[in-house]
């Protein structure tokens with residue numbers, strides 16, 4: 189029988205205030221633990237992959253390429269997002285394709301569940317800006333999306349409200365911390381976990397009031413899942429490439445593809461103002477699956493790859509269940 193590692197006086201230190209660490213800190217603080225969340229960057233969080241993310245909460249769409257464990261964690265996480273941040277938009281998401289990608293579109297429909305097929309009129313009723321743009325679309329009504337740059341500060345506020353402490357500008361080393369340590373350093377944890385790699389995702393932020401969308405629109409593309417995500421105040425995020433490289437910035441080729449894709453979703457995007465080019469490194473293990481690694485009182489939560497926003501809440505819940513009750517989830521946890 190596994191011993192639980194909770195002690196009444198055990199502090200819980202969490203390293204990294206990206207989406208993984210933020211959810212860990214929130215659930216542990218709410219459960220009454222003395223939580224300190226250490227983040228080496230500042231409040232802007234520009235060093236975190238989480239800062240650059242689309243923030244789609246799309247367990248059904250992701251099932252096209254991801255393992256069933258991602259759907260399981262994702263579906264549970266949708267409940268936790270609803271519980272903790274009830275204003276999270278759950279407007280669903282749309283998948284569209286141009287005629288030359290017809291076969292890939294049909295394959296996407298076969299590989300995924302919980303969608304409705306819309307004809308052109310149905311699509312226009314849902315998103316009037318897309319009237320006449322596509323013959324049909326897949327609508328996934330249960331999916332949601334968050335704006336990472338707004339939701340991370342909200343989570344940080346909730347951690348403080350639950351009694352946790354957040355230290356920005358705090359670059360810490362796990363072995364120097366007392367009590368339970370939860371390492372959520374993303375790609376920076378490669379100093380200890382050599383098998384971690386960064387998968388570069390590039391994005392572009394544009395602004396226009398010529399197009400209004402209420403939900404993310406994915407465009408079937410032969411190489412990458414490209415999408416347009418509406419933000420507040422007429423902003424749209426165009427994302428995201430998926431490249432096995434760890435450099436920063438956005439290549440001309442990627443920019444052409446992302447901007448071209450947006451232009452084919454709606455020509456009015458051609459007149460939009462470009463506000464920002466950026467990229468982040470998704471932390472991934474060789475199998476692209478998340479892992480909670482347990483070694484004594486040190487726990488590592490990493491490998492969230494392209495699903496950090498989708499699965500971080502459920503990973504935090506599993507970590508808490510382990511610390512409090514010794515509960516092991518064999519699909520996600522590895523004990524040393």
Ligand SMILES: Cc1cc2nc3c(=O)[nH]c(=O)nc-3n(C[C@H](O)[C@H](O)[C@H](O)COP(=O)(O)OP(=O)(O)OC[C@H]3O[C@@H](n4cnc5c(N)ncnc54)[C@H](O)[C@@H]3O)c2cc1C
Nearest residue numbers: 204206208228237238242243244374389468495496497498
């Ligand atoms: C372009 C793009 C689009 C994406 N779109 C989506 C999407 O739509 N939906 C989705 O679910 N996921 C998406 N992702 C994936 C998601 O962003 C990642 O899975 C997630 O951000 C990983 O979060 P993390 O907290 O593990 O790492 P990070 O966000 O990188 O956070 C790690 C933090 O640890 C800090 N840190 C490192 N070392 C130390 C130290 N020694 N002391 C203190 N702090 C330290 C870093 O400064 C950083 O802030 C996307 C990613 C990209 C790049």
